[in-house]
Amino acid sequence: MSHHSDLIATDINAYLAQHERKELLRFLTCGSVDDGKSTLIGRLLYDSKMIYEDQLAAIERDSVTHGTTGGGFDPALLTDGLRAEREQGITIDVAYRYFSTTHRKFIIADTPGHEQYTRNMATGASTADLAIILIDARHGVLTQTRRHTFIASLLGIRHVLVAINKMDLVGFSQEVYERIREDYKQFASRLDLPDLHFIPISALRGDNVVEPSASMPWYQGSTLMHFLETVYIGSDRNLEDFRFPVQYVNRPHLDFRGFCGTLASGIVRQGDEVMALPSRKTSRVKSILTYDGSLQEAFAPQSVTITLDDEIDVSRGDMLVRPGNVPRLEERFDAMIVWMAEQPLVPGKAYLFKHTSKLVTGAISTLRYRVDVNTLHRQETDTLRLNEIARCAVTLSQPIAFDGYRRNRGTGAFIVIDRITNGTVGAGMILDRVTAEQRHDHWDAEPRVSGEHAESSLVTAQQRAVRFGQRPVTLLLTGLTGAGKTTIAYALERRLFDMGRAAAVLDGVALRQGISRDLGFSNEDRSENLRRGAEVARLMNEAGLICIASFVAPDAPVRERAREVIGPDRFLLVHLAAPIDVCRQRHDGDHYQRADAGEIANFPGVSAAYDQPADADLVLPTHEWPVEQCVDRLLQLLRDSKVLD
Amino acid sequence: MSGYNLTHLKQLEAESIHIIREVVAEFDNPVMLYSIGKDSSVMVQLAMKAFYPAKPPFPLMHIDTTWKFREMIQFRESYARDELGLDLLVYINEEGRKLGLHPLDNSEKHTEVMKTDALKQALNKYGFDAAFGGARRDEEKSRAKERVFSFRDRHHTWDPKNQRPELWNLYNTRVSKGESIRVFPLSNWTELDVWQYIHLERIPIVPLYFAAPRPVVERNGVLLMVDDERLELHPGEQPQTRTVRFRTLGCYPLTGAVESTATTLPEIIQEMLLTKTSERQGRVIDKDEGGAGMEEKKRRGYF
Numbered sequence: 001m002s003h004h005s006d007l008i009a010t011d012i013n014a015y016l017a018q019h020e021r022k023e024l025l026r027f028l029t030c031g032s033v034d035d036g037k038s039t040l041i042g043r044l045l046y047d048s049k050m051i052y053e054d055q056l057a058a059i060e061r062d063s064v065t066h067g068t069t070g071g072g073f074d075p076a077l078l079t080d081g082l083r084a085e086r087e088q089g090i091t092i093d094v095a096y097r098y099f100s101t102t103h104r105k106f107i108i109a110d111t112p113g114h115e116q117y118t119r120n121m122a123t124g125a126s127t128a129d130l131a132i133i134l135i136d137a138r139h140g141v142l143t144q145t146r147r148h149t150f151i152a153s154l155l156g157i158r159h160v161l162v163a164i165n166k167m168d169l170v171g172f173s174q175e176v177y178e179r180i181r182e183d184y185k186q187f188a189s190r191l192d193l194p195d196l197h198f199i200p201i202s203a204l205r206g207d208n209v210v211e212p213s214a215s216m217p218w219y220q221g222s223t224l225m226h227f228l229e230t231v232y233i234g235s236d237r238n239l240e241d242f243r244f245p246v247q248y249v250n251r252p253h254l255d256f257r258g259f260c261g262t263l264a265s266g267i268v269r270q271g272d273e274v275m276a277l278p279s280r281k282t283s284r285v286k287s288i289l290t291y292d293g294s295l296q297e298a299f300a301p302q303s304v305t306i307t308l309d310d311e312i313d314v315s316r317g318d319m320l321v322r323p324g325n326v327p328r329l330e331e332r333f334d335a336m337i338v339w340m341a342e343q344p345l346v347p348g349k350a351y352l353f354k355h356t357s358k359l360v361t362g363a364i365s366t367l368r369y370r371v372d373v374n375t376l377h378r379q380e381t382d383t384l385r386l387n388e389i390a391r392c393a394v395t396l397s398q399p400i401a402f403d404g405y406r407r408n409r410g411t412g413a414f415i416v417i418d419r420i421t422n423g424t425v426g427a428g429m430i431l432d433r434v435t436a437e438q439r440h441d442h443w444d445a446e447p448r449v450s451g452e453h454a455e456s457s458l459v460t461a462q463q464r465a466v467r468f469g470q471r472p473v474t475l476l477l478t479g480l481t482g483a484g485k486t487t488i489a490y491a492l493e494r495r496l497f498d499m500g501r502a503a504a505v506l507d508g509v510a511l512r513q514g515i516s517r518d519l520g521f522s523n524e525d526r527s528e529n530l531r532r533g534a535e536v537a538r539l540m541n542e543a544g545l546i547c548i549a550s551f552v553a554p555d556a557p558v559r560e561r562a563r564e565v566i567g568p569d570r571f572l573l574v575h576l577a578a579p580i581d582v583c584r585q586r587h588d589g590d591h592y593q594r595a596d597a598g599e600i601a602n603f604p605g606v607s608a609a610y611d612q613p614a615d616a617d618l619v620l621p622t623h624e625w626p627v628e629q630c631v632d633r634l635l636q637l638l639r640d641s642k643v644l645d
Numbered sequence: 646m647s648g649y650n651l652t653h654l655k656q657l658e659a660e661s662i663h664i665i666r667e668v669v670a671e672f673d674n675p676v677m678l679y680s681i682g683k684d685s686s687v688m689v690q691l692a693m694k695a696f697y698p699a700k701p702p703f704p705l706m707h708i709d710t711t712w713k714f715r716e717m718i719q720f721r722e723s724y725a726r727d728e729l730g731l732d733l734l735v736y737i738n739e740e741g742r743k744l745g746l747h748p749l750d751n752s753e754k755h756t757e758v759m760k761t762d763a764l765k766q767a768l769n770k771y772g773f774d775a776a777f778g779g780a781r782r783d784e785e786k787s788r789a790k791e792r793v794f795s796f797r798d799r800h801h802t803w804d805p806k807n808q809r810p811e812l813w814n815l816y817n818t819r820v821s822k823g824e825s826i827r828v829f830p831l832s833n834w835t836e837l838d839v840w841q842y843i844h845l846e847r848i849p850i851v852p853l854y855f856a857a858p859r860p861v862v863e864r865n866g867v868l869l870m871v872d873d874e875r876l877e878l879h880p881g882e883q884p885q886t887r888t889v890r891f892r893t894l895g896c897y898p899l900t901g902a903v904e905s906t907a908t909t910l911p912e913i914i915q916e917m918l919l920t921k922t923s924e925r926q927g928r929v930i931d932k933d934e935g936g937a938g939m940e941e942k943k944r945r946g947y948f
Contacts, residue, residue, distance in 0.1 A: 012915040019841065024653035093808065095790040098783045098835045105653040107833055119810055126812035239649055247663070248670040252699035260695070262663045262814070267649065291694035299649045303662040305697070316670055340810050354815050357670070415815045422819035424809040 026107045028124045030148035031134030036165045040203035047210040103229045118387035119340040125155035137170045141183045147373045153191040168202040172215040242266030244320040245356035258305040264410025269297040275323045277401040283310040317358035319401040327403045331396040334431045341425035345384035355414035362396035404432025464544035472541040478553040479576030480605045482587030484622040485550040508551035527558045534562040554604035556611035575616040578623035661830040662695040671818040675775040679705040681717045682894045684779035704732040710759035712896035720851045738763035749898045783835045799823040844910040853891045856905040860884040867901040
């Protein structure tokens with residue numbers, strides 16, 4: 001195993017001194033057998049002289065029996081792994097290869113390119129600094145090229161090298177190279193790829209792999225090896241946000257308590273003020289200990305032991321940060337999740353989530369959309385199968401300290417573990433943005449304060465019913481904007497009042513002036529507005545009142561949840577079924593014009609769906625009936641439902 | 646932000662320490678398998694670093710096949726037990742010993758009984774739920790795709806087709822009762838990394854790695870050291886004193902020596918870099934059962 005260095009023979013100590021200063025670069029190779037991926041890796045190992053003669057002899061033997069080069073030297077055989085896979089002629093899992101040059105040590109994550117192995121590529125990509133995406137020059141940008149690029153981008157790989165391979169089979173044509181390059185750029189512009197490079201190569205012949213190609217004088221850039229040796233990765237780490245997940249508390253005796261861990265990001269110095277999360281207690285760094293002595297400062301990704309000035313309570317799973325630079329500390333967030341198990345994801349099911357050094361239970365509460373990895377299109381979905389990727393809302397049983405994955409791989413990543421099989425079933429990347437939906441999807445949330453039960457009333461529901469002469473109920477009037485909900489609600493309230501009944505209107509629009517003034521008009525915010533309305537309606541009913549609730553309530557599932565909050569026996573659904581054209585004419589404001597112009601997003605009937613209720617207790621054709629006729633019909637419904645005598 | 650860079654060895658060290666601490670934090674009863682070789686020396690050093698100023702809170706365990714070089718046993722006692730003061734278990738498959746298997750007559754059976762079976766027995770006996778091993782992915786093809794945290798079922802077997810995905814540095818440590826995990830903190834180290842680290846950190850290793858005059862016989866092109874009288878000499882064989890060293894250590898009748906004059910670490914590294922054969926080539930066992938020898942052994946629960 002000789003590197004290209006005469007120093008080994010002449011001055012081994014100088015050579016060793018030189019190699020002590022090497023950097024580590026991890027990269028991922030993406031492509032299928034047909035793209036020449038194994039050939040490229042074999043070529044890198046062979047040309048960097050990392051193959052021993054006994055291994056080479058075995059390969060030459062194998063080239064005759066298994067090779068694809070008609071008995072000639074097949075570099076691909078260096079990297080194919082287990083026996084069964086070799087018999088199939090493919091590698092099917094993640095395998096790691098190692099080589100080094102004078103400047104760097106390289107770890108290659110070798111993953112296959114088939115569609116069914118998104119899981120493996122995500123695994124390899126999770127630790128990679130750089131991805132090599134192989135394209136067969138004869139075929140250009142394919143579906144799998146897009147898939148590989150998307151996954152590389154999703155997993156936050158900053159440097160992408162597109163190796164356009166088999167240039168020998170297209171006559172080393174610059175035109176072919178340029179066309180593929182343009183195709184790729186056009187596609188990649190939709191993704192977050194901060195550092196993109198292209199190199200035309202022939203892995204089998206070695207052109208532009210280690211040595212510049214004599215056949216492609218038109219290409220003046222780096223060879224692939226030179227690029228790997230020199231690409232700057234020093235700024236990839238996050239050194240700004242100090243995050244120290246406590247991995248283990250070292251307490252050999254009463255006088256020593258050290259917090260062991262690996263800095264996920266940032267820098268810490270002796271004497272720094274630090275805050276422990278989730279307790280928010282603060283202290284100062286007394287010492288940063290290692291076996292090789294105390295350090296003045298430590299930085300990511302060093303593994304150290306920190307001692308503090310004060311005896312604050314810190315245990316595994318907690319995180320030390322700086323008081324002026326804290327991560328988010330929440331139990332709900334949105335994440336992109338790659339599903340990795342044969343059994344599909346079950347929304348709402350309890351899974352284990354491992355994030356930094358913390359293991360918590362939780363659930364994937366909502367699947368917002370699935371991403372088709374081939375087209376990048378978003379699709380609605382109610383589950384996630386092996387190798388599928390979705391944006392999900394995650395709800396944990398307790399808060400964790402996290403950052404967005406784009407900003408911080410160490411505190412933005414998690415894995416999902418099945419509680420029964422113990423298998424790793426998913427991998428997630430937390431999204432940066434605090435979106436309205438994740439703040440407000442509280443339908444399933446547990447009360448924040450538990451164990452403190454409200455005292456129960458001394459007045460029974462029966463006594464109230466006798467006093468008011470009515471059974472309390474909530475009428476949910478649903479319909480498009482302009483259907484007449486509010487007008488009819490107030491008319492009915494007046495009529496009930498005049499009859500000596502106790503009733504009150506709960507208007508969705510009015511709610512937004514107070515209780516819901518923090519909400520907008522996204523699907524999620526409309527949902528949350530109705531949830532709050534349902535809770536208020538329930539309180540009104542408990543007080544014995546008839547509640548006339550006027551809400552657009554466009555989503556059938558959300559209406560169903562409101563029914564559950566209020567109680568199915570106290571809930572009547574009334575659909576105000578005026579067609580949209582009539583609603584547009586009747587509506588006083590300019591909402592429809594603004595929705596048409598795109599100024600209001602998610603407007604039911606225009607830019608969002610309105611689910612026609614199939615289960616309404618009453619349908620009122622408000623475009624045909626006058627208000628009073630509608631009110632008469634509603635009173636009839638209340639009598640039929642034994643609300644009024 | 647320049648200056649905040651780790652060399653590749655310091656980065657590997659930090660990652661290995663992270664792995665070792667994770668095991669101690671998550672498992673009830675871990676053990677470090679200690680083979681006395683250079684990789685074990687590095688692994689033990691990393692464990693010392695991980696828990697400083699305390700000692701590693703788990704025992705070392707040596708599976709003694711009874712055919713190890715005498716110098717290995719001496720080193721085990723003087724260094725690991727006495728100098729480092731670590732809790733050291735030695736396990737021998739006594740049932741297997743009664744079979745009197747000679748590694749030279751039946752190397753495969755010997756390895757299975759005295760090494761693989763012995764390991765399983767010892768893990769069961771002590772109820773260890775996690776076992777550190779010093780294996781590296783660059784050693785051999787089938788190791789290249791093994792996980793850092795490698796799941797074992799109740800029978801200690803490895804299923805290469807059904808491995809848990811391993812992402813970032815988030816290790817899934819969950820096992821049911823009776824199942825266990827083998828953990829390989831040196832997964833991403835290469836042979837050169839190990840030697841360089843030993844050199845930089847001045848880590849003690851068994852003197853057999855250094856060239857010295859030793860009694861050897863040459864048999865089928867392999868130089869075997871006559872370490873004790875159990876190596877029966879063939880007719881006409883006469884031990885010769887030659888200056889040799891070992892690139893890898895195992896059962897002495899199964900471990901070939903190489904002729905060498907390397908008596909210092911730089912010289913060893915120099916020799917390694919200039920040589921043309923891989924480290925495990927001196928080992929007989931990988932060649933059993935054709936190219937997939939190691940994979941078969943690993944499936945059955947070998948280290």
